[in-house]
Amino acid sequence: MESNNNLPDKNGFFGEYGGKFVPETLMYALEELENTYNKLKDNNEFKKQFYKDLSEFVGRPSPLYFAERLTKHYGSGSIWLKREDLNHTGAHKINNTIGQILLAKYMGKKRIIAETGAGQHGVATATVAARLGLECHIYMGAEDVQRQSLNVYRIKLLGAQVHSVDSGSATLKDALNEALRDWVTNVDDTYYIIGSVTGPHPYPMIVRDFNSVVGEELIEQSKESFNTMPDAIVACVGGGSNAMGAFYPFININQTRLIGVEAAGNGLQTGEHAAPLNDGSPGVLHGALSYLMQDEAGQVKATKSVSAGLDYPGVGPEHSWLKDSGRAEYVAVDDDEALEAFHQVSELEGIIPALETAHAFAYLETLMKEFDDQSNIIVNVSGRGDKDINTVAEIDGIKI
Amino acid sequence: MNRLTKKLSKIKSNDKKALVGYLVAGDPDIETTVELMKLFSSSGVDIIEIGVPFTDPIAEGPIIQKAHDRALKKDISLVSIFQMIEKYREFDDVTPLVLMGYLNTFIYHKKLIENNQNNAVDSILVVDIPGELKLEDYGVKSNNINTISLISPTTKKDRVKLIAENSTGFVYYVTLRGVTGSSNLNIDEIKINIEEIKRHASVPTLAGFGIKSIEDAKLLADCSDGIIIGSSLVQMIEQGSEKKEFDRIGKYITEIKKAIS
Numbered sequence A: 001m002e003s004n005n006n007l008p009d010k011n012g013f014f015g016e017y018g019g020k021f022v023p024e025t026l027m028y029a030l031e032e033l034e035n036t037y038n039k040l041k042d043n044n045e046f047k048k049q050f051y052k053d054l055s056e057f058v059g060r061p062s063p064l065y066f067a068e069r070l071t072k073h074y075g076s077g078s079i080w081l082k083r084e085d086l087n088h089t090g091a092h093k094i095n096n097t098i099g100q101i102l103l104a105k106y107m108g109k110k111r112i113i114a115e116t117g118a119g120q121h122g123v124a125t126a127t128v129a130a131r132l133g134l135e136c137h138i139y140m141g142a143e144d145v146q147r148q149s150l151n152v153y154r155i156k157l158l159g160a161q162v163h164s165v166d167s168g169s170a171t172l173k174d175a176l177n178e179a180l181r182d183w184v185t186n187v188d189d190t191y192y193i194i195g196s197v198t199g200p201h202p203y204p205m206i207v208r209d210f211n212s213v214v215g216e217e218l219i220e221q222s223k224e225s226f227n228t229m230p231d232a233i234v235a236c237v238g239g240g241s242n243a244m245g246a247f248y249p250f251i252n253i254n255q256t257r258l259i260g261v262e263a264a265g266n267g268l269q270t271g272e273h274a275a276p277l278n279d280g281s282p283g284v285l286h287g288a289l290s291y292l293m294q295d296e297a298g299q300v301k302a303t304k305s306v307s308a309g310l311d312y313p314g315v316g317p318e319h320s321w322l323k324d325s326g327r328a329e330y331v332a333v334d335d336d337e338a339l340e341a342f343h344q345v346s347e348l349e350g351i352i353p354a355l356e357t358a359h360a361f362a363y364l365e366t367l368m369k370e371f372d373d374q375s376n377i378i379v380n381v382s383g384r385g386d387k388d389i390n391t392v393a394e395i396d397g398i399k400i
Numbered sequence B: 001m002n003r004l005t006k007k008l009s010k011i012k013s014n015d016k017k018a019l020v021g022y023l024v025a026g027d028p029d030i031e032t033t034v035e036l037m038k039l040f041s042s043s044g045v046d047i048i049e050i051g052v053p054f055t056d057p058i059a060e061g062p063i064i065q066k067a068h069d070r071a072l073k074k075d076i077s078l079v080s081i082f083q084m085i086e087k088y089r090e091f092d093d094v095t096p097l098v099l100m101g102y103l104n105t106f107i108y109h110k111k112l113i114e115n116n117q118n119n120a121v122d123s124i125l126v127v128d129i130p131g132e133l134k135l136e137d138y139g140v141k142s143n144n145i146n147t148i149s150l151i152s153p154t155t156k157k158d159r160v161k162l163i164a165e166n167s168t169g170f171v172y173y174v175t176l177r178g179v180t181g182s183s184n185l186n187i188d189e190i191k192i193n194i195e196e197i198k199r200h201a202s203v204p205t206l207a208g209f210g211i212k213s214i215e216d217a218k219l220l221a222d223c224s225d226g227i228i229i230g231s232s233l234v235q236m237i238e239q240g241s242e243k244k245e246f247d248r249i250g251k252y253i254t255e256i257k258k259a260i261s
């Protein structure tokens, strides 16, 4: 939880992006959260507990693994995999929930709420709530309830309630709307564990810091594995938490290119995608000013992606800042490319990646042409693909 | 003088309470909204609050959310809303009109707001901007438009002062922790908080969010300068839309008006 730049500023802005654009009722709750976090983040007891839980409950550090056959396949630089898929519950999302549940506990909150898209954040939240015996409610778009049914059942097994959200496009953004409405209503006793580096300040900062353990480990592991810093880190970007966690400790390490991969859905040129950094403009959604997919009336556009976790019209404000400042690059791959990578990585490496993660892998097709043999490229394997088996089977025309 | 400021000071000097009625522009369609606005003002609504539909209205309960969705299906935007208001102004040039909505749509249409053709709109209320911030810092401003900020039961004292001082139309006290259309009014808490606001505000303080019954209306009017009714009206609009039967709405407004006078 080191600080590598002074952002966000005291009002929660990364350059012009971020802020706290929420209904008045939540302003106090955000201030309370910010004060608590600022008090605890450098507290030794708190840090000890956080790292102990990450080690003993999550199984950190996650390995940095040399992907031999994938490397051979491309025939240029070495490809390394940061194995967040091996974490307890199967994705990077648990890093954040482990940290935030400690904040909730410290604040004496009795009730935990969260939104989820792919269901990974829902599972990770229900998991930490179960561990502390706290009441837990997960909001999930009706469409995602269907395509991520396995995770819905996991959340229920963990003792949490799943609320299917029918409003709007019935996906992640609508689940977030509903979670915010719950929070406005139950603000006194409820802690909202937001699942990505999105939402109003201080969430983008808190979620980034808790996920930064990934980048911190990568610095050490890179030295051990190849004696220098990587030439590039590639990560998929939905709200942007796995990418931000991997990127943040590298912001001042200029030899490392930071590459975020968004979901191009049916293709960027069709307009049917979920790639605000590639094809959006600044706007306000869910409490923050950031790149956003919106129409000419300032209404938020519906998104399209085969991956529920990337199917979101906004993105964390720090990514908007990294894009404009040029420190990170943002590209997009479409559904077909991601599905191809999903199969390829499964067959070449014995690792079935999440569909979200498959987007990062798919970009290697373009990226590896830019590197020579001496290069080291890290892919952040944000999660495993068990949850996506039904979706992929259906696309492949297979009945399970 | 701005119609809203004029109206509120007249109500105050007559020792009366203001009644604000809310509807969503374009629900069920623009023509009907104009008719409903006429009905509102002829039945006793002093100020009309026009909801600007948005895809992600996070402060609204299910009743008003659905109204936003219905309006969006008709492609209602601030462009059509300004045209609608122009039409309405041909009939009524005195009732203050307030636009209520979410920051993103206002930022997108700042030119329209700056122009504010014939000063048709009197005030803007943006739900998702902290009340101590100035809308003009986001490019949303116009000479004859004032702004309304929200204060809620969870607003801390230091911010109550800042927000009250920043409100140029009126202060909107959100009477409960929740979204529009919820219940659970805590009258004692409301009274204390409104008193605190009035110590700092140079403009009137109105109360809204959970008002359903005549009884609620009376209790809240007693401790404020006026009340805002939203979800109840929007629900009646929804129920009456198919047959365009809105008589109930006029009666309801008249009753409320009588109760708070």
Ligand SMILES: Cc1ncc(COP(=O)(O)O)c(C=O)c1O
Pocket (backbone or CB within 6 Å): A091, A092, A093, A117, A118, A119, A120, A121, A195, A196, A197, A236, A237, A238, A239, A240, A241, A242, A243, A308, A309, A310, A354, A356, A357, A382, A383, A384
């Ligand atoms: C495995 C996995 N990767 C990535 C994401 C996208 O989120 P973020 O961009 O915040 O990392 C999700 C979200 O559900 C996920 O489950």
